[in-house]
Amino acid sequence: MENFFWHNPTAVIFGKDTVKDLAAHLKAANVKGVLLVYGGKGVFKSGAYAQATDMLTKAGITFSEVNDIQPNPLINKVREGIARVKAGGIDAIMPVGGGSVFDTAKAIAAGSCYNGDVWDFFTGKAKITKAMPIYGVLTVSASSSEVNNIAVVSNPESELKTSITSEFIYPKVSVIDPSFQITLPEKQTVYGGVDIIAHVLERVLDGDEGTDLIDAQGYAIIRTMMRVIPELIEDPKNYDARAEYAFAGSFAHCGILSMGRKARGDFSSHRMGHSISLMYGTPHGATLAVIMPAWARYLYEENPVPFARLGEEVFDIFDGSDEEKALEAIEALEDFLKDINAPTTLRELGIKEEDVEKLAANASRGESFGVLSKLEPEDVLEIFKLAY
Amino acid sequence: MENFFWHNPTAVIFGKDTVKDLAAHLKAANVKGVLLVYGGKGVFKSGAYAQATDMLTKAGITFSEVNDIQPNPLINKVREGIARVKAGGIDAIMPVGGGSVFDTAKAIAAGSCYNGDVWDFFTGKAKITKAMPIYGVLTVSASSSEVNNIAVVSNPESELKTSITSEFIYPKVSVIDPSFQITLPEKQTVYGGVDIIAHVLERVLDGDEGTDLIDAQGYAIIRTMMRVIPELIEDPKNYDARAEYAFAGSFAHCGILSMGRKARGDFSSHRMGHSISLMYGTPHGATLAVIMPAWARYLYEENPVPFARLGEEVFDIFDGSDEEKALEAIEALEDFLKDINAPTTLRELGIKEEDVEKLAANASRGESFGVLSKLEPEDVLEIFKLAY
Numbered sequence: 001m002e003n004f005f006w007h008n009p010t011a012v013i014f015g016k017d018t019v020k021d022l023a024a025h026l027k028a029a030n031v032k033g034v035l036l037v038y039g040g041k042g043v044f045k046s047g048a049y050a051q052a053t054d055m056l057t058k059a060g061i062t063f064s065e066v067n068d069i070q071p072n073p074l075i076n077k078v079r080e081g082i083a084r085v086k087a088g089g090i091d092a093i094m095p096v097g098g099g100s101v102f103d104t105a106k107a108i109a110a111g112s113c114y115n116g117d118v119w120d121f122f123t124g125k126a127k128i129t130k131a132m133p134i135y136g137v138l139t140v141s142a143s144s145s146e147v148n149n150i151a152v153v154s155n156p157e158s159e160l161k162t163s164i165t166s167e168f169i170y171p172k173v174s175v176i177d178p179s180f181q182i183t184l185p186e187k188q189t190v191y192g193g194v195d196i197i198a199h200v201l202e203r204v205l206d207g208d209e210g211t212d213l214i215d216a217q218g219y220a221i222i223r224t225m226m227r228v229i230p231e232l233i234e235d236p237k238n239y240d241a242r243a244e245y246a247f248a249g250s251f252a253h254c255g256i257l258s259m260g261r262k263a264r265g266d267f268s269s270h271r272m273g274h275s276i277s278l279m280y281g282t283p284h285g286a287t288l289a290v291i292m293p294a295w296a297r298y299l300y301e302e303n304p305v306p307f308a309r310l311g312e313e314v315f316d317i318f319d320g321s322d323e324e325k326a327l328e329a330i331e332a333l334e335d336f337l338k339d340i341n342a343p344t345t346l347r348e349l350g351i352k353e354e355d356v357e358k359l360a361a362n363a364s365r366g367e368s369f370g371v372l373s374k375l376e377p378e379d380v381l382e383i384f385k386l387a388y
Numbered sequence: 389m390e391n392f393f394w395h396n397p398t399a400v401i402f403g404k405d406t407v408k409d410l411a412a413h414l415k416a417a418n419v420k421g422v423l424l425v426y427g428g429k430g431v432f433k434s435g436a437y438a439q440a441t442d443m444l445t446k447a448g449i450t451f452s453e454v455n456d457i458q459p460n461p462l463i464n465k466v467r468e469g470i471a472r473v474k475a476g477g478i479d480a481i482m483p484v485g486g487g488s489v490f491d492t493a494k495a496i497a498a499g500s501c502y503n504g505d506v507w508d509f510f511t512g513k514a515k516i517t518k519a520m521p522i523y524g525v526l527t528v529s530a531s532s533s534e535v536n537n538i539a540v541v542s543n544p545e546s547e548l549k550t551s552i553t554s555e556f557i558y559p560k561v562s563v564i565d566p567s568f569q570i571t572l573p574e575k576q577t578v579y580g581g582v583d584i585i586a587h588v589l590e591r592v593l594d595g596d597e598g599t600d601l602i603d604a605q606g607y608a609i610i611r612t613m614m615r616v617i618p619e620l621i622e623d624p625k626n627y628d629a630r631a632e633y634a635f636a637g638s639f640a641h642c643g644i645l646s647m648g649r650k651a652r653g654d655f656s657s658h659r660m661g662h663s664i665s666l667m668y669g670t671p672h673g674a675t676l677a678v679i680m681p682a683w684a685r686y687l688y689e690e691n692p693v694p695f696a697r698l699g700e701e702v703f704d705i706f707d708g709s710d711e712e713k714a715l716e717a718i719e720a721l722e723d724f725l726k727d728i729n730a731p732t733t734l735r736e737l738g739i740k741e742e743d744v745e746k747l748a749a750n751a752s753r754g755e756s757f758g759v760l761s762k763l764e765p766e767d768v769l770e771i772f773k774l775a776y
Contacts, residue, residue, distance in 0.1 A: 001403075001628060001631040001632065001635065002403065003401075003402060003403025003404060003406060004400075004402050004403060005399070005400070005401055005402070005409075006399065006400040006402065007397075007398075007399035007400070008396075009395075009397050010395075011393070011394065011395035012392075012393070012394040012395070013393055014391060014392050014393070014394065014647070014648070015389075015390065015391025015392060016391060018391060021393075210628060210631075212612060212632065213608055213609065213612045213632055213635060213636055213639075214635075216604075216605075216608030216611070216612070217604075217605045217608055220601055220604030220605055220608065221601065223604070224600060224601045224604070240389060240598060243389040243598075243648070244389065244600070244601055247389065247601060247602075247647070247648065248601055251601075259402070259635070260402070260631070260635065
């Protein structure tokens with residue numbers, strides 16, 4: 001097990017009808033005005049917007065708004081939020097939404113304490129040294145953004161979807177009320193679920209052999225997700241399944257599964273998926289459902305052990321050589337993705353064949369990357385072709 | 389899944405040769421003087437004392453000492469520490485040791501910010517509203533005290549071994565260097581291991597049926613401990629096994645395994661064990677090895693499901709009725725305890741038969757307790773007799 005540092009200061013209020021509990025935290029921090037950050041119809045339909053603004057009003061806290069945050073959130077919305085904060089009267093940022101909204105809020109929180117352009121943090125030109133406090137209400141589980149220190153934002157001008165990571169952008173408090181997710185479209189439950197599973201796979205498949213206990217926790221998350229996604233397709237109102245989904249969603253990418261690893265995980269599939277989302281606006285989870293199996297098929301023969309282990313621990317595959325178990329595990333994963341109506345080819349995503357090279361090139365950006373296996377630009381192109 | 393609140397602010401520095409990394413945290417917090425709290429020979433043998441004082445000296449931080457903290461730590465040592473702090477020159481408390489030392493440090497940290505007698509916190513006469521910051525170095529994994537907000541202290545005058553819980557007594561930073569534990573006597577590795585397993589069992593056996601994902605994490609901890617304790621008996625210097633042990637030890641009782649439970653767990657065995665430690669000074673883990681199986685045997689027939697589940701998930705017992713699986717699981721647990729040379733009867737602990745009634749009465753204190761099954765004083769007496 002490798003040395004590591006761990007500090008996740010986010011407080012979580014988890015469960016039904018808990019938005020009102022946020023008021024005490026805001027008052028204790030003497031917050032007088034917040035910037036509400038949200039997307040579109042979803043927060044009205046789920047009731048999260050009503051509950052959040054009601055809570056604020058009762059607590060005597062004023063609010064301004066930045067809304068219409070889209071999946072794969074854009075830097076211009078971050079800049080809009082920062083301008084609002086700099087105009088005054090705001091002590092805290094309050095995302096009400098899913099990962100895109102939380103990510104936007106984090107970037108606003110950091111950018112509001114900086115004099116230059118916030119994109120500088122994403123290019124590495126500037127380092128975050130301070131941020132406004134974030135108090136959020138989660139309405140879509142997938143990214144773990146509600147409990148981690150990462151924000152992913154897209155910049156169409158520079159053709160880049162990339163992330164910042166900073167100890168200053170952990171939310172202070174996140175409310176996770178799984179009942180808000182009952183009104184989500186099925187597709188979003190599926191894509192979010194795939195994202196959650198991918199966050200685990202990108203750790204347990206990184207080839208690190210000194211992390212059995214952490215890996216076991218990861219396998220438990222995958223098994224849970226494979227049980228609850230079909231339950232939620234069957235009955236979207238199943239609160240217990242929503243709660244397990246939300247819990248697994250936060251756990252998967254809060255940092256615990258990276259403890260003691262040589263690398264923090266192998267996020268090759270995320271990187272390749274980001275390239276697709278940037279060009280086509282494809283939902284993040286859909287890109288992962290397509291890319292992860294292709295990535296796995298491309299390199300399992302040279303690295304069968306982690307895939308064989310996944311087969312044993314998640315799919316009860318115990319017979320055969322490691323290579324055979326590995327292939328069977330990848331097939332079982334693909335079967336599961338098909339069963340929950342996730343896309344498994346680029347074609348199904350509506351990607352044009354002539355764009356495949358460009359997508360691969362934009363994922364590589366001339367560099368090699370990857371932990372389990374270093375992927376050269378030509379490997380990435382092969383994976384995209386396999387995914388087509 | 390039940391609603392819950394989660395906030396664990398402790399930062400962890402985990403791994404080999406990491407005590408020196410504490411200096412940056414102390415300097416950032418402008419700490420000029422600390423109260424070192426430790427036990428006896430162990431910290432000299434392991435090198436932890438030398439590394440901690442060397443780190444402090446190099447950082448220009450002065451230190452006073454309270455030492456000779458014993459297992460099952462006593463309130464008089466807490467009072468001694470508080471007197472030192474109140475004499476001045478101390479900005480932080482630094483435990484260097486195991487659970488007893490951390491627990492003492494926590495009580496000192498809280499008591500130093502209070503004008504009355506610190507025992508008031510333990511009796512409920514006063515509530516902790518403030519505490520000195522704690523920066524610790526762990527040398528014995530077992531209690532998770534290094535990452536939680538609990539302190540257990542004994543008061544021989546009032547014949548009570550009891551605990552405080554407060555958000556203010558989480559350590560700020562804990563260094564967990566598993567290599568300090570290489571010099572531990574085998575008995576301590578065994579007893580600590582039993583304590584860690586008990587922290588998990590007291591959750592997964594509490595009868596809550598809505599916590600599959602968390603339970604799965606608990607089973608993974610037990611399986612890990614059942615693998616590494618024998619490895620460490622075989623080779624105490626095995627760093628990887630020490631690291632897994634330490635990791636599991638912190639994880640087991642940091643609060644995660646209580647998330648979403650109706651109760652925070654069923655700590656009946658801990659309560660009964662405390663009664664033995666108070667009267668006989670018996671190591672905590674040894675009391676648990678004796679009491680847990682007796683507790684399980686006493687009530688599994690009425691509550692077979694959680695024991696049967698344990699059988700499936702930890703001991704690969706898949707055949708038979710739930711009752712049969714439950715009994716087989718309890719027998720497997722007893723076999724494991726015997727294999728690692730843990731005591732499994734009160735007799736082996738040197739308890740006199742005529743004290744059994746008094747031990748039971750002191751555990752009950754006239755009340756019923758327990759989550760899986762409410763234990764009346766007469767039940768507790770039966771469990772103690774069974775354990776004899």
